[in-house]
Amino acid sequence: MRFEGRCWKFGDNIPTDRLVKSRYVFEPMEEIVKHVLEDLNPAFPVEVRPGDVVVAGRHFGQSSGRAIATKALRATGIGCVVAGTFARTFYRNCFEIGLPALEIEGIADLVSDGDQVGVDVARGTFTNLTTGVTRTVPPADPFLLEMLQEGGLIKLAARRPELFGSEAVRSS
């Protein structure tokens, strides 16, 4: 799960309402994807390229549990999303719908919009290829990484239904 591309940088406390505005929720994804984060950076939905990386500050994806926000972000073609912290439902949705996510404290201080960055989500490594700064963090829980590798929760449950008929996945 390695990605390399342009960094699109966003701020703190970005709500899902700004990823996908309520008025677009029932539109087809081809339409929704043209408006992702447009209020915060009109160039983003137009110029984003496959493999690019969204980097945000604290509490990215605040509020709504709608997985449509993560699905729309995935549909832009980005490789992964990195944030200082994520809103918990958004973080959960990322793994459940197959959008790689990595939490790195203070990441917003390490990048400028437009930098080239490299991320390995499974290993928890981040490199700002423009400045040479690197960070390593503990990667996500193995259960979540397995979900990502399967392409999301629905595919995981289809392949391993016993996970949801048995009592526990893992104890600490």
Add this chain to the structure above:
Amino acid sequence: MNLVEKILARAGGRASVEPGDIVVADVDRLIMHDLSGYLTAKVFEDEVKLPIRHPERVVMVFDHHFAPATERQAAVLKSNREWARRHGIHLFDCGSGNIHNVAVRRGLIRPGMIVVGSDSHTPVHGVLGALAVALGNDSHAGTVLPYGKAWFKVPHTVRIELDGVVAPGTSPRDVALWLVGQMGEGSMIYAALEFAGPYVKALPFWDRWLFPLATVDLGAKCGYVEPDEVTEAFAAGLPGAPYDRMERSDGGEAATVRRYDVGGLGPQVACPPTVGNVKPVEAVAGIPVQWAELGGHGGGRLEDIRLAAAVLRDRKVHPDVRFNIVPASREVFAEAERSGLVLPLHEAGATWFPPSTGSNQAANMGAMAAGEAMISTHARNFPGRNGSSEAQMYLASAASVAASAVTGHITDPREITADLDRPGSR
């Protein structure tokens, strides 16, 4: 174990759990509204294609629409209705009220349950001693509907203790807004929050409601008030079969305690662009508003309507303001009518709307033009959520909303009347 750990252990079929464990647990209740329900049903029918394991545990409430305003909305509701009937789930159609109020009032939430839903304010049900967590559509479609289960990471717990006597004219809504401002949005990510301390424990049920409601914007997974005699008395009055699972903590003390002194606190306003931008009402007094509303997840309670009636007694709504009142449930409207609150507010110039979640996301009311402003009891103030991204939403108590409706600008309710500290409004 504390309340959250006990519920997860029971529902996961384990003797004990610890923070950080991942547990697959039985879900007792899935609640969806007309928007999230539509998205979940679509994922379920397109990608999962299995029967619903426990349809009797699934509830859909049409609350964003009290009546569809467009053909597209009508089609969404029709599709939801057909889906609900086909699978035999509980359905509460337009006009029933706000999703969370309806679920509680109809006896569908019980202490000790695991409650999940896509609405981000689902954690409010911790007020009844349930473990209530917002999940995404794919959890609901992928595991809750077909297997009756969901995965959970056991959260660490933070106890928030509130103590002190607030200033006259200050309501629990002001305290809850202030707390989010003090703690900071996203400051409690992944935590379970126990709301405690003498201030919280002295509140009646519907005022306690406002605290677990705030957990989502603090970033927490869930929030709760440890069940006590207030919880028991409220739960005993709910319709339906008696419950037998009032879980209580038996040790496993919260690892972290945060204490806040609310002594002397006055009315607060959460200003755009986010719910954490909280200021004393004096700091924003005088800003013109064209809209005022009691409604949403945090408002439209009988307590709110009583406060508004106290403010509007012998006063009129300002001609430049539309003051809309949206009861949180049919039961609230009936109680307001029986309490003699409906006609006086109507005659003061307020407009009664059908029970629903009101202007939340402006699905069928509450859109604003650029440059307009609203003050409301709603839970959210993000730009673009109510019409134009250039419109402003201010979140406040029912007293501040009603006082602003009288003057046409954001107003400290203590300047309008001293008659605000009535029973149930502390």
